[in-house]
Amino acid sequence: MSDVVLRLQHVNKVFEQNTPRAVHVLHDIDLELRAGELTALIGPSGSGKSTLLNLMGLLDTPSSGELWVDGQATAQLDDAGRTRLRAHHIGFVFQFHHLIGAFNVLDNVLMPLMLQQGKPTSEQLEYALYLLNAVGLGNMERRSAKALSGGQQQRVAIARALVSRPALLLADEPTGNLDTQTAEEVFALFEQFNRETGCATLIVTHDPRLSNRCPRMIELLDGRVSG
Numbered sequence: 745m746s747d748v749v750l751r752l753q754h755v756n757k758v759f760e761q762n763t764p765r766a767v768h769v770l771h772d773i774d775l776e777l778r779a780g781e782l783t784a785l786i787g788p789s790g791s792g793k794s795t796l797l798n799l800m801g802l803l804d805t806p807s808s809g810e811l812w813v814d815g816q817a818t819a820q821l822d823d824a825g826r827t828r829l830r831a832h833h834i835g836f837v838f839q840f841h842h843l844i845g846a847f848n849v850l851d852n853v854l855m856p857l858m859l860q861q862g863k864p865t866s867e868q869l870e871y872a873l874y875l876l877n878a879v880g881l882g883n884m885e886r887r888s889a890k891a892l893s894g895g896q897q898q899r900v901a902i903a904r905a906l907v908s909r910p911a912l913l914l915a916d917e918p919t920g921n922l923d924t925q926t927a928e929e930v931f932a933l934f935e936q937f938n939r940e941t942g943c944a945t946l947i948v949t950h951d952p953r954l955s956n957r958c959p960r961m962i963e964l965l966d967g968r969v970s971g
């Protein structure tokens with residue numbers, strides 16, 4: 745079906761495969777994420793959530809199984825192919841924002857485009873400013889990123905993840921480092937952008953108040969999807 749943005753079939757991840765230290769972290773994962781879906785990924789610490797997100801975000805490769813992004817199979821891609829697919833289809837937000845402190849807010853948001861193509865188009869620049877406005881930082885685009893609070897930096901990271909208009913947005917404990925009120929506000933931004941852009945959104949969270957707000961929940965237990 746055309747609205748399947750991400751499909752995993754029989755995905756396994758084994759670290760240090762073929763060594764005595766081998767750890768089988770993900771077991772035979774079958775999953776589909778569709779356009780417009782807002783999904784919480786929950787599970788205890790060490791259950792494999794970050795490992796799964798790194799596979800979904802093409803930051804790492806499965807030990808076996810196949811993964812399709814927007815209908816394109818990824819197993820045969822080389823690094824450059826994976827990077828290109830990621831750049832065009834996937835936005836990623838981490839627990840720690842990984843902004844570049846020496847750059848201003850706007851340049852941090854534009855960074856994925858600069859890496860891809862050099863100078864952004866005027867339409868892209870306008871969209872970056874729209875996103876900054878939408879995350880409540882409309883007047884701060886020339887501020888140095890390191891001068892912002894944790895919540896503000898995470899808002900910049902969300903705008904940066906969305907600037908290439910990805911079909912898939914992955915967030916690994918994006919509110920894990922924020923106080924309750926700020927976490928709530930940042931989470932509401934994910935809900936808003938999911939509604940407005942229709943991008944399939946998967947958020948790892950330990951907070952049941954946030955995961956319970958997601959129409960779909962996936963639970964990982966010992967590297968297996970349960971329920």
Ligand SMILES: Nc1ncnc2c1ncn2[C@@H]1O[C@H](COP(=O)(O)OP(=O)(O)O)[C@@H](O)[C@H]1O
Pocket residue numbers: 759760767769787788789790791792793794795796
């Ligand atoms: N690079 C790695 N090498 C070996 N083991 C790893 C590596 N990355 C993660 N693991 C192991 O995989 C398991 C799942 O980790 P992770 O995906 O980070 O879990 P979660 O995000 O749910 O807390 C843990 O037991 C962790 O120690």
Ligand SMILES: [Mg+2]
Pocket residue numbers: 793794795
């Ligand atoms: Mg994790």
